[in-house]
Amino acid sequence: MNAIEVDQIVKSFGAFTAVKAVSFTVGEGEIFGLLGPNGAGKSTLIRMLTTLLPPTAGTARVNGFDVVLEPDAVRRTIGVIPQAMTSDLELSVEENLVIFGKLYGVPRARRRQLIDELLEAVELTAWRHAPVKNLSGGMRRRVEIARGLVHEPQIFFLDEPTTGLDPVSRASVWEMIRQLREESALTIVLTTHYMDEADKLCDRIAIVDHGKLAALDSPIQLKDSVPGADVVEAEFEHAPSDWNAQLGSLARAAGVTQRDGVVHIASNDGPATVAALMDLARARGVTVRKVTVQSTTLDDVFMHYTGRELRDSTQGGASYDISHLYR
Amino acid sequence: MKLTRVTALIERDMRKFFRSPALMMSSMIFPLVQLIILGYAFGGKIKGAAIAVVDDDRSVESRHIREMFNGIAAGAQTFRVVEYSSLPQAINDLRAGFVRGVVEIPYDFSRRFYKHDRPRVVFTEDNTDQFVSSSVLERIQQMVDDMNSPSTTPRLAGEVQLNVVEIYPYIEYVKYLLAGSTAMAIFIVAMIGGGITFIDDKSRGIHEGYLITPVSKSELVMGLIGAGAFKGLMAGMVLTIIGGLIVGIPRIWDPARLVYLTVVVLAASLAMISFMFLVMVRVDDPLVPRAVFGVLNTLLFFPSGAVYPVEAFPPWLRWISVVDPFTYTVHALHNLTLKSTGIEGIYRDVIILLCFGALTTAGSIALFKRQL
Numbered sequence: 001m002n003a004i005e006v007d008q009i010v011k012s013f014g015a016f017t018a019v020k021a022v023s024f025t026v027g028e029g030e031i032f033g034l035l036g037p038n039g040a041g042k043s044t045l046i047r048m049l050t051t052l053l054p055p056t057a058g059t060a061r062v063n064g065f066d067v068v069l070e071p072d073a074v075r076r077t078i079g080v081i082p083q084a085m086t087s088d089l090e091l092s093v094e095e096n097l098v099i100f101g102k103l104y105g106v107p108r109a110r111r112r113q114l115i116d117e118l119l120e121a122v123e124l125t126a127w128r129h130a131p132v133k134n135l136s137g138g139m140r141r142r143v144e145i146a147r148g149l150v151h152e153p154q155i156f157f158l159d160e161p162t163t164g165l166d167p168v169s170r171a172s173v174w175e176m177i178r179q180l181r182e183e184s185a186l187t188i189v190l191t192t193h194y195m196d197e198a199d200k201l202c203d204r205i206a207i208v209d210h211g212k213l214a215a216l217d218s219p220i221q222l223k224d225s226v227p228g229a230d231v232v233e234a235e236f237e238h239a240p241s242d243w244n245a246q247l248g249s250l251a252r253a254a255g256v257t258q259r260d261g262v263v264h265i266a267s268n269d270g271p272a273t274v275a276a277l278m279d280l281a282r283a284r285g286v287t288v289r290k291v292t293v294q295s296t297t298l299d300d301v302f303m304h305y306t307g308r309e310l311r312d313s314t315q316g317g318a319s320y321d322i323s324h325l326y327r
Numbered sequence: 328m329k330l331t332r333v334t335a336l337i338e339r340d341m342r343k344f345f346r347s348p349a350l351m352m353s354s355m356i357f358p359l360v361q362l363i364i365l366g367y368a369f370g371g372k373i374k375g376a377a378i379a380v381v382d383d384d385r386s387v388e389s390r391h392i393r394e395m396f397n398g399i400a401a402g403a404q405t406f407r408v409v410e411y412s413s414l415p416q417a418i419n420d421l422r423a424g425f426v427r428g429v430v431e432i433p434y435d436f437s438r439r440f441y442k443h444d445r446p447r448v449v450f451t452e453d454n455t456d457q458f459v460s461s462s463v464l465e466r467i468q469q470m471v472d473d474m475n476s477p478s479t480t481p482r483l484a485g486e487v488q489l490n491v492v493e494i495y496p497y498i499e500y501v502k503y504l505l506a507g508s509t510a511m512a513i514f515i516v517a518m519i520g521g522g523i524t525f526i527d528d529k530s531r532g533i534h535e536g537y538l539i540t541p542v543s544k545s546e547l548v549m550g551l552i553g554a555g556a557f558k559g560l561m562a563g564m565v566l567t568i569i570g571g572l573i574v575g576i577p578r579i580w581d582p583a584r585l586v587y588l589t590v591v592v593l594a595a596s597l598a599m600i601s602f603m604f605l606v607m608v609r610v611d612d613p614l615v616p617r618a619v620f621g622v623l624n625t626l627l628f629f630p631s632g633a634v635y636p637v638e639a640f641p642p643w644l645r646w647i648s649v650v651d652p653f654t655y656t657v658h659a660l661h662n663l664t665l666k667s668t669g670i671e672g673i674y675r676d677v678i679i680l681l682c683f684g685a686l687t688t689a690g691s692i693a694l695f696k697r698q699l
Contacts, residue, residue, distance in 0.1 A: 080539040084532025102335035
């Protein structure tokens with residue numbers, strides 16, 4: 001049985017459509033990533049699945065419950081870590097967990113036991129009586145993770161769980177998510193605009209761009225779907241006008257693109273393509289200023305499916321994702 | 328509706344409240360300062376107003392009048408006498424604000440006095456300040472009445488006399504103002520809890536944390552209103568007791584009266600927090616409650632009779648006082664603190680406040696958005 005079934009879901013805010021007829025399923029026990037830049041529609045999508053926003057059209061079922069018709073049933077079975085830090089800063093770590101345990105109706109004895117276990121799991125037992133405002137960003141995120149699990153949900157939604165954290169805290173959150181996966185049958189849905197995060201954590205990744213699903217598969221399959229297993233990046237001087245076309249005929253080359261003066265050659269065998277490139281450059285009198293070979297990354301996948309780099313989109317696309325939140 | 332969820336929300340708010348001493352203090356310091364400053368500034372009697380006396384008559388009778396003026400200056404001290412030899416100079420100083428009024432004893436005063444030809448003393452007043460001028464005028468009028476009264480009382484008085492019986496001891500204005508200050512403390516807590524904190528929590532995303540739980544609309548609203556009511560109760564009672572001790576309300580620790588005060592303050596807190604919630608339930612901008620604070624404060628506090636009696640208001644202002652929860656709070660608290668009444672003096676106000684609270688709570692639940 002699928003944990004989540006999304007069918008042609010749409011969300012519009014006036015004339016602006018944030019999510020455009022998206023469909024996908026998430027299997028039980030899977031870690032599913034929604035990857036895309038800010039403003040791509042990831043958070044809107046997750047808000048619809050967590051009943052925070054009503055869909056404009058389409059349907060979504062979470063744990064078999066319709067998000068529109070049975071929102072309370074959905075809420076009881078999911079844990080959510082919203083994008084913003086939503087813990088009460090003045091309350092202690094334990095008090096935050098206790099309050100949410102009560103809101104979810106967890107019986108007292110079970111609540112105590114769960115809180116002890118969760119604080120142990122997120123390594124905050126020593127900080128259980130400390131006010132959340134005294135904790136670092138990474139520790140606060142761990143409080144949120146524990147809080148989201150205080151009622152033993154079946155599906156755990158994490159909306160950009162590591163945004164704003166330093167590298168050490170990010171690694172700590174990743175480790176925690178991996179542990180959750182290993183120790184329970186929890187289904188995890190996370191949104192991120194970090195390639196490495198999606199690559200390292202997710203079983204399957206949905207690439208979201210401009211409210212649409214651009215691609216959906218496992219990280220390996222997604223990388224394999226991009227022509228060429230390697231990417232050769234090179235910079236040249238005195239290159240003739242048809243140089244990129246000549247590069248396309250190099251040995252094992254699968255495609256050529258150019259951005260900011262850097263030529264990217266998708267290749268099925270990077271070293272062989274570099275050798276052929278050097279021979280061709282020497283023969284045509286073109287100076288090779290720089291050449292590197294790297295394996296295909298999710299950034300290449302994102303570029304392949306959306307036509308732009310994720311980091312560019314991340315920098316430029318944040319303007320319209322937040323404004324609708326409290327409309 | 329599950330009570331554990333409502334109490335969890337109340338518990339959360341109360342814990343936050345107790346850990347924010349600045350919030351607690353700010354909800355009580357402003358009404359206390361207002362009580363002390365306004366109470367003593369407005370409630371005092373006029374003393375030491377400078378009155379120019381120009382005696383153009385220079386007779387035995389005019390000296391008698393000057394002595395009476397000097398007697399008031401030394402006794403009641405409503406004014407102090409400044410002797411002038413020139414009327415134009417005295418009028419100039421009146422216009423310049425150096426004296427509050429000019430008393431002229433005309434040159435023919437004694438002649439008219441002895442001829443029983445309506446002798447006159449002229450009082451020119453600075454009527455730009457009604458409080459001072461009416462107090463000084465009242466004193467001078469009293470003095471003139473004393474001069475006119477016969478030296479021997481007739482055996483059978485032919486005039487109708489009014490005997491005034493004051494049912495309560497003299498009440499200083501600061502005691503009168505205490506009820507308004509208590510209502511103000513409750514209002515500030517309602518403004519902070521029902522307005523500022525609620526909308527700040529929304530904009531910080533903390534609100535979103537509650538919306539993802541299975542808490543219903545009514546549970547959320549009841550929890551937030553319940554927490555606000557408890558905070559209002561604490562602020563109101565602390566201010567009533569501290570303020571009562573400062574201004575000298577007698578028998579403030581009387582257990583029965585403390586119970587009645589608790590009932591009134593709790594009902595007022597419920598009414599005000601639910602009203603504030605209704606006003607702010609759809610507001611998202613954190614600047615809005617801060618911007619409307621002054622407007623709501625003026626709109627609710629002054630028409631309530633906390634500062635000035637409702638009977639003095641024009642009809643449109645009386646209508647505002649009718650729908651203003653402050654009015655019933657102030658009325659009930661006046662009855663308890665100034666008149667020492669029991670349940671008979673407060674039950675109507677408490678019922679009105681509870682009905683008001685129930686209506687505004689129902690409105691808040693209806694308008695509350697369960698989703699973003």
